[in-house]
Amino acid sequence: MKVWKLKKIVLPPSVTDVLKENQQGRATPLNFSISGVKIGVHNWSHGLQEKSGKYLSPENAMNAYVLKFLDYNDSNRPQGEQDVIGLMITASHSDEFIAKIENIATLLPEPTFKQALDYAKASATIEQTKMIKTPAMASPAFAKEADITPQSARTLQSVLRNAAAIATTSVANNINDVINALKQKKAERERENQQKTERLLSATAQAYAFIDRGELAEVAMNLKRNLPDAGNIFTACVMFIGKDLSNLKGMIYEL
Numbered sequence: 613m614k615v616w617k618l619k620k621i622v623l624p625p626s627v628t629d630v631l632k633e634n635q636q637g638r639a640t641p642l643n644f645s646i647s648g649v650k651i652g653v654h655n656w657s658h659g660l661q662e663k664s665g666k667y668l669s670p671e672n673a674m675n676a677y678v679l680k681f682l683d684y685n686d687s688n689r690p691q692g693e694q695d696v697i698g699l700m701i702t703a704s705h706s707d708e709f710i711a712k713i714e715n716i717a718t719l720l721p722e723p724t725f726k727q728a729l730d731y732a733k734a735s736a737t738i739e740q741t742k743m744i745k746t747p748a749m750a751s752p753a754f755a756k757e758a759d760i761t762p763q764s765a766r767t768l769q770s771v772l773r774n775a776a777a778i779a780t781t782s783v784a785n786n787i788n789d790v791i792n793a794l795k796q797k798k799a800e801r802e803r804e805n806q807q808k809t810e811r812l813l814s815a816t817a818q819a820y821a822f823i824d825r826g827e828l829a830e831v832a833m834n835l836k837r838n839l840p841d842a843g844n845i846f847t848a849c850v851m852f853i854g855k856d857l858s859n860l861k862g863m864i865y866e867l
Contacts, residue, residue, distance in 0.1 A: 615838035616670075616700065619821040621719055623764065623812060624862035631809060644765035648854020649690060649755050651680060652724025655846055656731040665735050667845040670702050670820075674835045677851060680754075681832040688754035689828065695857035696831045697864075698822035700849040701725070702840050706732055709846035715817035719863070720850070721763045728848035760852060762860070764812050821864050828853070 633640035658676050659666035677698075683689060701716055703709035713729040820840055824831045852860055 613821070613823045614834040616698075616820045616822050616840065617838065618818060618867060620865045620867050621699070621716060621817045621819050621821075621863055622815070622865060623719065624859075626862065627765075628813060631813075642765070644761060644859050645759060646761045646852070646854060646857060646859050648694075648757055648760050648852060648857065649688070650722070650760050650850055650852045651677070651754065652722060652727075652848070652850045653677070654724055654728035654731070654848035656727065657724075659847075668847040669842045670700065670839040670844060670847050670849075671836065671842055673700070673847045673849050674839065677835055677849075678832045681828040681835075683754075686754050688756050690754065690757070690853050691827075693826055694828065694831070694853050694855065695861075696822070696824045696826075696828070697852045697857050697860055698820075698835075698849055699852075700820040700822070700840070700847065701728075702820065702844040702847040702849075704841075704844050704846070706735065706846060709848075712818070713848060715815075716819055718811065718815040719762070719764050719817055722850050724850045725848055732846065757854070760854065762863075764815075765859070767808055767812065818867070823861065823864070 627642065627644070630640050630642045653668070653673050653676050655666045655668040658673065659668035660672070680686075699716070699720065701709065701712045703712060710729065710732050713725055713732065717725045717729060822835065824834055
């Protein structure tokens with residue numbers, strides 16, 4: 613899918629299967645790690661300043677990404693073939709933009725989305741206007757390759773680790789007072805974990821998604837294909853880049 617298309621974002625069925633296995637007492641690890649880099653843009657990082665606020669259309673957001681993908685002076689620029697996944701929230705009105713950002717931030721609480729949400733709420737009275745240019749993406753630069761696993765997956769991994777640790781400890785200790793204390797602690801954690809898990813499993817969001825693979829210069833040529841309407845003056849986008857982003861792809865579905 614080398615074009616932008618509106619998609620549904622949810623946790624993949626494999627996550628639900630792993631949670632069921634653990635709830636039935638079968639310790640099953642959740643393998644949802646992703647390595648690579650990510651770069652985000654939004655109105656208040658790369659938008660055009662007007663008297664009434666800052667504005668960023670999908671096209672001008674992609675202008676910034678194209679310039680960055682072709683920035684050979686950045687020593688951390690990923691080399692060779694890469695998976696590239698872009699997730700974009702865009703709207704023509706601030707209220708709609710805020711609602712969409714809040715939805716996706718539950719599943720993907722990326723700093724870019726969280727920053728855009730905070731700024732949008734503070735600028736809710738911004739009037740519509742059109743942009744005519746976009747500043748170059750001098751910052752943020754490409755970071756070194758690192759763990760870019762979505763926070764929602766990290767939360768579920770933590771839930772499973774806590775459950776396994778408590779179960780192991782309660783079996784290893786047979787002193788009554790220790791066991792009772794552990795049981796109480798286990799019950800408290802299970803309630804907290806259940807709430808976190810239910811919130812994440814029930815979460816769903818819509819976002820424009822872009823999926824491609826190749827060298828960044830090649831991918832840059834496709835970034836403007838089938839973009840949302842230029843009248844959308846509120847835009848926040850995170851671009852994930854890595855050798856294998858299969859786990860992230862598993863969160864993206866047809867509507």
